[in-house]
Amino acid sequence: MNPTVTGANPAGEAGPPDGPGDALAVALLGNPNTGKSSLFTALAGIPTRVGNYPGVTVEQKLGRFTHRGRPLDLIDLPGTYSLSPKSPDEKVAVDVLQGRMAGVRPPDRVVIVIDGTNLERNLYLASQAIGLGIPTVVALTLSDVAAARGIDIDADLLARRLGCPVVPVVAPRREGLDRLADAILSAAVPREPEGLAAALAAADPAQPGPAREAIGRYAWIERTLEGVVSRRSTRRRLDERIDGLVTHRVWGTLLFAATMLAVFTSIFTLAAPLMDGISAGIDAVAAAVSERLPEGALRSLVVDGVIAGAGSVVVFVPQIALLFLWIALLEGCGYLSRAAFLMDRLLVGVGLSGKSFIPLLSSFACAIPGIMATRTIENPRDRLLTILLAPLMSCSARLPVYLLLTGAFVPDVAVAGIPWLRLQAVVLVALYALGVAVAAAAAFLLTRTVFRGPPQAFVMELPGWRWPQPRVVLERVREATWSFLSGAGTTILAVSVVLWALSHYPRSEAAIEAEVGRERQRLEMLAAAPAAEGAEGREAQEALAALGTPEGLEAARRGAAQRTSFLGRAGRLIEPLVRPLGWDWRLGCAAIASFPAREVVLGTLGVIYNLGDVDPGEEEGASALVRRLRAATWDGSSRKVFTLPVALSIMVFFALCAQCVSTLAVIGRETGSRWWPVVSFASMTILAWFAAMLTYQLGSRFL
C-alpha cells in the first residue's frame, strides 16, 4: 500500500480503460544499477514476498500497491543489459517478460527503468523491450542527479520518439510516482519507434548478425538522443577523482584493505553494547519465568530450552544488521563493483574472476544468498566452483561462535604494543582469512585438476558514484535481519528445544545412580593412587569432597543424567574422534547437534553446560553462557575444558566445516545434483577436522 499514490484523486476514474477487476501484473525491467530497487521500494514499500522463481533460485521480489482503486502487482525483474541473455538471471528476466516462466503470470504492463545519467546504453534494452508487444511505460530515474550534472532531458520529445510515455521520477523523494502510476494504468502497446526499423536495416550487411543489431540500435539511439539530451558526457570531475583514488594501484588497494578492516572492527565493537543489553534482557526474562513456574521438566523446557535457544538467536541481530548495513552501503554507492575490479586479477590467479567476488563477499553474511548470487556468473565452471567455495567464507552464523569464544578465551591485549590493535580483533580477522586462504588453495588446485577450462569473460559496469538510498539500505538490512530471525532463527529455536529433549530424556533414575556410583569409584581410585601427590590426585580428592556436599552431589547427578541421555550417548560414542581436537564429549555433542545449522552450536552449548555444571557465580561483563563455559571442567576433574588452544580448535573447525543443512540443500538445487552437496560436506568436514587437530596439537605445545 502506498498512501500517497492510493489517496491521489479519489474522484478519478474507477479503473483503467481495459477494465477494473483483478490486479494488473506490472514488471520492472532495466539494466543493473538503474535505481530499479529504489523505484520498487518507493512504489510498493516492503515486498509482499521475497523468494525464488519456481524451479530456479533467482531472487523474485513481489510487491503490491493500489492506484485509483486498482491493485497493481509489481514484479522486480533481475537486471539485464539486453534481451539476449548471457546469464541465468538475465534469462529469468527475459522468460518472465515473454510469458515463458512456468508459474509466473505474463506481465500486463512493463515499466522500462532507464538511468538518466546513462541514457545511451540504457536505451539499448529499451529499444528491444518496446517491441515485445506489452503495454509499456518508460520510467526515467536519477533525473535529479542528471539535472545536477547539467544534463537536461526532454522527456516529452523522447516519449514521442520512443512511441510510449516517458515519466521522470525521483524515487527517494517520491517525485513523479503518481504520474508513473497513472501512465501504468493507461499504458498501451507502443507503436514502432521512429526510424528503428530503418536503422536496423541500414547496418553494414558485411557484419555478423549480433554486430548488425548492435550497430543498428546504437545508430538509432544516437539519432534519438539528438535534441533530447543537452549534454552527452555525464562523468563529473568528482567522479573522476573518486575513481582515480579508489582504483589506484596503491591507494585503492590500501583503501580496500582499510574498508574491510573497518567493517569487521565495527561489527566487533559497535554491536557490543546492544548485545550486552539484549543479553541482560534475556537473563531477566529467564529469571522472571523461573520464579513463576514450578521446578520440573516444564520449567527446564521453557528456561533452558526455549528462552536460552531464542536468546542465542536474538543476541546476534545487531551484528547481522550491521554487516548488512555495510554491504548495502558499499553496494549502494558503487564501491562493490570497484572491489570486483580490484580483486579480479587475484581471483584470476586462482582460476576465478572478479565476478566471483560479490557472491563470495555475500557469503560472509550467509552462504545461501552468496550461492544464489553466483547466477550472475555466465561461465558454468566458474559458477560451480564459486558455489563450492562459498561455504568456506566465514558466514554470519559463524560470527557468534567466533565472538563468543574470542571474547571469552582470547586475552584482550594489544598486539605489538599498538594500543588500538587488539589481539581479539586479530584472531577474528585471522579466522576470516583462514576461510579465504583455504578457498584460494582449493580453487587453485581444482582449476588445475577437475575444473580445467578457459577463464570466463569479464565485462562489468562501473556505475557512477552516488549516495546510497536510505530506504533501499534499510530495506536490505530489514530483509536480512528478518530472514535470519524467521529462517535461521526458527530452525535454531526448534533445534534448541529438540536438543533440550535429547539431553533431558530418557531420564532413568537407576542409570543415573549407577553412573554417579561409577564416578565416585573412579575418583576414589585416583585419590588413593600412589601418584596422588600430583595435581590430578589433589583434584580428585577435592572432587570427592565435593561429592559429599548436597550441591556437589546434585551437580554430579546432573552430569550423570546428561551422560545417560540420548545426546550424551551420541557424544560419548564419537569422543575418540574429537579427543585429538582437544574436545570433551559435550563438545562432540554440540558438533553433532550443530549439523542443521552452525549457529545452533551456541544453543547446544548453553543447554549442555547449563544442565551439566553447577552455577559458577556472577562475573562482571560475561554473559551467562560465557560464565558456564569458563567454569566447565572435564568429567571428574577440575581441569578446565575451555583453554585457549581448545577455543581456537573449535573456531577453526567451525570456520571450515559444512555444518549447515540449508547451504547443502541450496548447493544441491543450484547444481541440480545430489552429488555436489555430499562432496561438499565430506570434503569440508575432513578439512575442518585436520585443521582443528593441527590447531589444538600445535596450540597446546606453543601457547
Added chain:
Amino acid sequence: MTSLREIAVGATAEVARVSGSDPTSERLLEMGFTPGVQVRVVGAAPLGCPVELELRGYRLSIRRADAERIAVLPAVVRRPR
C-alpha cells in the same frame, strides 16, 4: 590493426570492429563497442588487469585478453596522464 589492448592509459581510440561471435563479443557490442565509438582507457587494476574504459558516457571494465577482440583505429591522445 591495433587492438584496444595496446592503447595506453589516458589515451582515446576509435572502435573499428569487434571480432568473434561468441557471447563475450556479443555482450561487448551490446555494451556499445560499435564501429566509430570513442573509447578512453581510464586506468588499470593494481596488477595491470582488468582495464577500466569509458565510452558512451559510462565506465566499464574488461580483461586485457578481451580488449584484444576490439580492433581500433590508431589512438588519439586527448589527455595524457
